[in-house]
Amino acid sequence: MENRKxxxxxxxxxxxxxxxxxxxxxxxxxDNLKEAMTSSGSLFYILTNSRSFSEEKTAEYHRELTQLxxxxxxxxxxxxxxxxxxxxxxxxxxxxxxxxxxxxxxxxGQQIDGEIICPYLDGIRKTENDIHYVKTDDGWLPxxxxxxxxxxSFAYHAxxxxxxxxxxxxGAYKAADCISISLEDLNDExxxxxxxxxxxxxxxxxxxxxxxxDLKKFVCAFEKCRKxxxxxxxxxxxxxxxxxxxxxxxxxxxxxxxxxxxxILVGSHVKKTASQLAYLKEHAKDLxxxxxxxxxxxxxxxHEESLRVSGELEKxxxxxxxxxxxxxxxxxxxxxxxxxxxxxxxxxxxxxxIGVLSRLTIRPRFLITKGGITSSDALTIGLKVSKxxxxxxxxxxxxxxxxxxxxxxxxxxxxxxxxxxxxxxxLYKVVxxxxx
Numbered sequence: 355m356e357n358r359k360x361x362x363x364x365x366x367x368x369x370x371x372x373x374x375x376x377x378x379x380x381x382x383x384x385d386n387l388k389e390a391m392t393s394s395g396s397l398f399y400i401l402t403n404s405r406s407f408s409e410e411k412t413a414e415y416h417r418e419l420t421q422l423x424x425x426x427x428x429x430x431x432x433x434x435x436x437x438x439x440x441x442x443x444x445x446x447x448x449x450x451x452x453x454x455x456x457x458x459x460x461x462x463g464q465q466i467d468g469e470i471i472c473p474y475l476d477g478i479r480k481t482e483n484d485i486h487y488v489k490t491d492d493g494w495l496p497x498x499x500x501x502x503x504x505x506x507s508f509a510y511h512a513x514x515x516x517x518x519x520x521x522x523x524x525g526a527y528k529a530a531d532c533i534s535i536s537l538e539d540l541n542d543e544x545x546x547x548x549x550x551x552x553x554x555x556x557x558x559x560x561x562x563x564x565x566x567x568d569l570k571k572f573v574c575a576f577e578k579c580r581k582x583x584x585x586x587x588x589x590x591x592x593x594x595x596x597x598x599x600x601x602x603x604x605x606x607x608x609x610x611x612x613x614x615x616x617x618i619l620v621g622s623h624v625k626k627t628a629s630q631l632a633y634l635k636e637h638a639k640d641l642x643x644x645x646x647x648x649x650x651x652x653x654x655x656x657h658e659e660s661l662r663v664s665g666e667l668e669k670x671x672x673x674x675x676x677x678x679x680x681x682x683x684x685x686x687x688x689x690x691x692x693x694x695x696x697x698x699x700x701x702x703x704x705x706x707x708i709g710v711l712s713r714l715t716i717r718p719r720f721l722i723t724k725g726g727i728t729s730s731d732a733l734t735i736g737l738k739v740s741k742x743x744x745x746x747x748x749x750x751x752x753x754x755x756x757x758x759x760x761x762x763x764x765x766x767x768x769x770x771x772x773x774x775x776x777x778x779x780x781l782y783k784v785v786x787x788x789x790x
Contacts (some may be wrong), residue, residue, distance in 0.1 A: 355621040358433045359390075361395035361423060363416075365405045365446050366726030369439040372476070372593040372752040373397075374746035375602055378755060379534060380733060382419060387426035390435070391497050393484065399439075399598045399744075404731035405446050405508075405699055408694055412447045413454050420458035435583070437595075441726075442475035442588035443488055443502035444510060449523050449604060452586050456556055463672045467581040468533075468553035471515055472572075474563040477750055478775055481562045484514050484534055491777075501625060502774070506687060506696040515560045533559045535611055540568055546575035553581055553725040554603075561591075571592045587749070604748045609756075609767040610714040613719035615671040616789060619732060620680035621707055622725030622773030628683060630724075630781035637782055638789075641678050643762035646710070647706055648681045648703040664713045670717040676789055680724075711736030714762075720788045722769040724781070729770045737762045748784050751775040 357433045362369060370378060377387050378399040382510065390398040392709075404412045410713035420436075427434050435456055440446040456466045464617060473479055478489045479497075479761040486503065487494040496513035497503060503510050512518040533553055540562070541547045553559060557562065563569055572593045585591070618641075636642065644666050650659040663679060670677040681703070711721075721737075730751040733755075739762075742755040748769060759764045769784055 355744065358435050360426075360437060360592070360595060361434050362397060362399045362437045362439050363384070363419070363451070364399050364401050364439045365441070365451070366403055367401055367755075367770045368726050368753070369589050369592070370399060370744045370750040370755065371747065371775070373590040373598050373744055373753075376744045377759060378742045378744060380742065381742070382422060384426055384429075386489065386741065387422060388430045389758060391426055391432040392432040397592070401730060401734070403727070403734065404451060405441070406445070406697065406704070407699060409450060412423060412450055413662060416451050416454040417458055420455050421462075424458065424462045424464075433455040433696045434567065434707060437585040437587055437592060439587060439589060439592065439758065440473075441502075442473045442479040443475060443497055443500060444518060445502055445505050445508035445636070447508075448586060452584055455584060459468075459784045465582060465583050466555050468550075468559055468583050470559045470561060470576075470583050470585045470587070470673045471519070471562040472569075472584065472585065472587040472591045473515075474561070474569065474590050475751060475775075476566055476590045477589060480564045481515060481560070482564055484516055484535065484560050484562065486513060486515055486518070489713050496749070500722055507700075509693075516558075519558045527558055531557060533544050533557060534573065535559060535561050537562050537564065540571040543571070543575045543578075546572065547579050550576065550579035550583075551581055558683050559583075566590065566594070584717040587676065587716060590780040601746050604787075607710060608745060609748070609754055610788060611765055611767075613717045613763075615716070616676035616720045617667070617671070617672050617711075617718045617721075618676065618678045618680075618724070618785065619707070619728060620678065621704060621712065621728030623681070624682070624773045626776070627724055627773045629778040630776065631678075631683075634678070634785060635684065635767040638785055641676050641785075643671070644677055644679045646679055646707055649684070649686045651686060651699060651703055656706045657709075658710045664710045667710060667714065668716060669755045671714075671718060675783070677759045679707075683708065700727065704728060708732055708736045717763045717766065720767050720769065722781075722788070723770055724771045725773045729768075732755075733768060737766065742768075748787060749776060749780050752780065752784060
């Protein structure tokens with residue numbers, strides 16, 4: 355394990371929410387990957403943004419990317435392990451992504467014995483008795499009963515992760531065949547190692563976990579097993595596998611260097627985001643609010659709406675104020691139940707929202723992006739970032755990156771704020787830290 359580089363393929367930019375001082379590649383090339391393979395540190399991230407892709411595009415992208423990783427590893431003589439970082443509420447192209455990765459690795463002579471599934475996210479997601487839970491204002495809710503399970507593009511029913519595997523793989527992997535690492539097992543390292551060493555044929559291993567100490571116990575055992583694994587996981591286990599120490603939350607001095615005004619760009623429509631925006635509007639009185647009406651997509655005037663918002667934003671930043679550019683809170687859905695069409699509509703809306711950032715001529719002091727697809731497109735399209743550096747966290751599970759050379763605004767701090775983390779005050783606290 356000591357000489358193996360961990361490569362996190364992140365399906366949106368929020369996965370850096372548990373680490374600091376780590377490189378993120380947003381435009382993977384052979385040279386970029388070789389440089390990352392031989393750099394100091396035990397891991398690096400590749401932003402795929404695949405949660406915004408169609409199934410066909412996801413499959414094609416992961417096949418090409420995995421082959422590129424193999425070539426970079428061979429040329430730099432570096433061993434590696436891939437972690438597929440996905441949403442802690444189980445949305446995303448699973449099992450498609452890890453199946454494609456496995457196929458390419460095995461075509462290149464690298465056998466993968468099993469897949470470890472660990473969607474635990476510190477403080478807000480847990481797995482107990484194989485049931486994955488989402489923390490809500492009313493307590494812990496089985497994930498299959500949450501709003502996330504009803505996602506228009508990535509819906510599912512099961513809360514039991516073994517049953518989730520069977521559901522998502524359409525029976526290719528049976529719930530009864532999954533290996534479960536229970537909370538009791540974690541107290542006996544030998545039992546965990548024995549279970550891990552028993553896995554073959556890419557069978558699935560479910561990690562029960564209720565706190566970071568549970569993860570530490572698992573990682574200690576995992577590092578002693580002899581089988582080769584791939585991970586499908588949320589952010590917290592990456593921190594433990596890389597042995598990254600805790601740090602205090604970032605301050606304004608850690609992040610802000612130069613610029614005029616600030617920008618908060620919001621695309622997420624989950625309930626958590628709505629409550630955070632309402633709290634921010636009530637308590638931060640000096641912000642300027644600009645609504646982006648994404649419903650204009652229905653009458654083909656979305657581009658004109660994007661131009662209007664751009665003009666208003668430029669005026670606000672010239673006055674050295676902080677603007678909140680947020681999509682209209684009433685969600686617009688594709689008329690019908692076609693998940694691919696829904697994804698196409700969401701992508702078109704995101705493209706025009708990010709056009710506001712692409713046209714920006716005034717450098718803000720900071721940018722806060724809210725929502726996974728919004729954050730990814732803001733970085734890669736709006737700011738033309740090819741590489742970024744993770745500074746750390748500004749609140750629990752809320753990461754900050756700095757744009758590296760070649761970006762539209764070099765050294766700009768970008769807060770990558772997931773749509774579904776924190777309580778109603780968290781967004782306000784982040785804004786207060788950067789804008790105080």
